[in-house]
Amino acid sequence: MLIFNLIQTSKIQPMKKFLLSALTLLFAFSMYAQQLPRIIILATGGTIAGTGASADRAGYTAGKIPIDELVGAIPSVKKIAQISGEQISSIGSQDMTIDIWKKLAIRANEIFEKNEADGIVVTHGTDTQEETGYFLDLLVNSDKPVVLTGSMRPATAISADGPKNLYDAITVAASPKAKGKGVIVSFNEGIFDARDVMKMSTTKVNAFYSPNTGPIGQVYDGKVEFYQASMREVNEKTPFSITTDTKLPRVDIVYMYADAPPDMIDMLIAKKVDGIVIAGVGNGNFNKAYMEAVKRAVAAGIIVCRASRTPSGRVVLEDEINDEELGTIVSDDLTPQKARILLMIGLTKTKDRKQLQKYFFTY
Ligand code: DGL
Numbered sequence: 001m002l003i004f005n006l007i008q009t010s011k012i013q014p015m016k017k018f019l020l021s022a023l024t025l026l027f028a029f030s031m032y033a034q035q036l037p038r039i040i041i042l043a044t045g046g047t048i049a050g051t052g053a054s055a056d057r058a059g060y061t062a063g064k065i066p067i068d069e070l071v072g073a074i075p076s077v078k079k080i081a082q083i084s085g086e087q088i089s090s091i092g093s094q095d096m097t098i099d100i101w102k103k104l105a106i107r108a109n110e111i112f113e114k115n116e117a118d119g120i121v122v123t124h125g126t127d128t129q130e131e132t133g134y135f136l137d138l139l140v141n142s143d144k145p146v147v148l149t150g151s152m153r154p155a156t157a158i159s160a161d162g163p164k165n166l167y168d169a170i171t172v173a174a175s176p177k178a179k180g181k182g183v184i185v186s187f188n189e190g191i192f193d194a195r196d197v198m199k200m201s202t203t204k205v206n207a208f209y210s211p212n213t214g215p216i217g218q219v220y221d222g223k224v225e226f227y228q229a230s231m232r233e234v235n236e237k238t239p240f241s242i243t244t245d246t247k248l249p250r251v252d253i254v255y256m257y258a259d260a261p262p263d264m265i266d267m268l269i270a271k272k273v274d275g276i277v278i279a280g281v282g283n284g285n286f287n288k289a290y291m292e293a294v295k296r297a298v299a300a301g302i303i304v305c306r307a308s309r310t311p312s313g314r315v316v317l318e319d320e321i322n323d324e325e326l327g328t329i330v331s332d333d334l335t336p337q338k339a340r341i342l343l344m345i346g347l348t349k350t351k352d353r354k355q356l357q358k359y360f361f362t363y
Contacts, residue, residue, distance in 0.1 A: 004028075034082070037174040040117040041085040042104060043067035044132075046093050046125030048162035050154030058203075060154040062092035062125055070123065073155070074167045080222070081119075081174040093125025093132070093150075098248055101132060105139040105242050112142035119145040119173030123166065126150045126199055126207055129185060133194030134338050137183040138345050138363060141236045145178035148185045148194065152205045161188065161205045168219040175224040181216065182234035191217035193230040195363075198311065198335055211312035212333050232363055240345050249274035249347040251340045255309065256286045262293035269296055274351075275303040275343045279336035284308050284315035291326070298327035303347065303356060307331035307339040317357075329357040 007020045043049065045063025049070060052060030067085035077083060088107065089100050104122065111117050124132055133148050140146055149169035151162035169186040172178050183194035187208045196210035209215075217226035250273045254264045268276055276297055280286045284306030286294070294304050306328050308315050314333040317323050323330060331339035339360070346359040 036079075037081045037118040038116070039081040039083050039119050039121055039170055039173050040111055041067055041071065041083065041121045041123060041170075042107060043070070043085060043087050043123045044089045044093065044096070044100065044104070044125070045091040046123060046129075046150045047154050048123050048125075048149070048151040048166065049090070050151075050156075052154045052156045055156055055158045060156065062154075063090040065155055066090075067123065070155070070162065070166060073163045074170075077167050077170050081170055083170065084117075091125070093128040096125070096128045096132060101135045102242060102244070102246065102248075104132065105136055106244060108136060108140045108146060109142070109242075112140070112144050117144075119147065119178065121166070121169045121173050122146065122148045123169075124148050124150050126152060126187075130194070130198050130208075130335075131337050131341060133183050133185050133197065134341050135345075137194045137234045138238050138240050138342065139242045140183065141241070143180040143235055145173045145175070145181070146183045147173040147178065148183070149187055152201075152203065152207050171222055172217075172219050172224050177217075177224050177226055181226065181229055182232075184216075186219055189218060189220050190215040191219055191224070191226065195230055195232055195234070195334075195338065198337075200311075212314075234363065238363055239349060246348060248344050251275035251277060251344045251347070253277045253279055253307075253336045253340055254290075255279045255336075256281050256290060260287060260290065262289040265290065265293035265297055269293075269300050269302065272300075273302060274347050275305065275340075277305045277307050277331065277336050277339045277343060279309045280306055280315070282308065282310060283313075283319045284330060285320055291321075294326060294328065301351075303343060303351065303353060304328045305331050305339050305343050305356075305360075307334065307336040309336070311335070327353065329353055329360060332360045334360065 004024045047062050049065040050060045050062040051064045147169045149165045153160045172186045185192040185197045188206045196213045200209045201207045216228050315330040346356045
């Protein structure tokens, strides 16, 4: 700013003084802007990019607004980061696919390997955001921030929550404090670990929570604070990797409920799937009909993992079910939808039941 002051105190003509001052300020701002963290937004669609016919009714279509328009709605974010966006897909996340997951993980690894950004934000529908987050947690080999966000109300709704969630997610991704925290979900001012978070409300804006661990931090008024971190190994500490050629094994989930027949399990055996996650009752329990079907699945070489439909707590080995005898593993505190992801990725490394169980107690 010394140059600016010299210009101000010099005796040159007022017009020249104005032009030189403007150029100096412009140069100073561009230098400052180039020091801001570089954030790449990978957009997949979701309600955050949704448009509805009216502002006060629920009906809308997800994934319609391109990422540049979403960023354009929060111009002040350019003061905290250098932003660029890539449209990976334009879908409601109920239509999320393993192929799009692979694309996201491979692109994120490429961004970090080529040092194209200091952090990544993924805009994503809320229905399967927790699954995409955990998939990336296991496969993005960098400790740089990857932050997922979305919204519960479309961009056209009264009190749309998308712009604030996007601004906060960029704030988190640009924060040095977010490094090494694993993949994060930033939503409604809460910061959650992707491994532990789940969607807890079908319509409310405080849709996400982590029943077992709670939020790991808060983002508010442009400030990011962390209060805890997951103890599980993630990102570059996992043995897992993915390339375009990776074919992920098929793992499906079967829900348990009173008097459930074994038909779904037998259908999956016939389909020769690689793994089955049972969303059991209580501590991963199921009825006698399921027990016999699980024995048939294990005998067919299928890895069966006991998880629970109960939203919190752990499924523990050898409680009411003798896993050693039955040949099953347990999901620990992963929900059925997260257990499926770890089993899918674990099966790319091994079919050994004991090793797979170790993965569930490590990642
Ligand atoms: N359409 C669903 C999705 O894209 C829910 C809307 C949303 O919250 O994003 O996940």
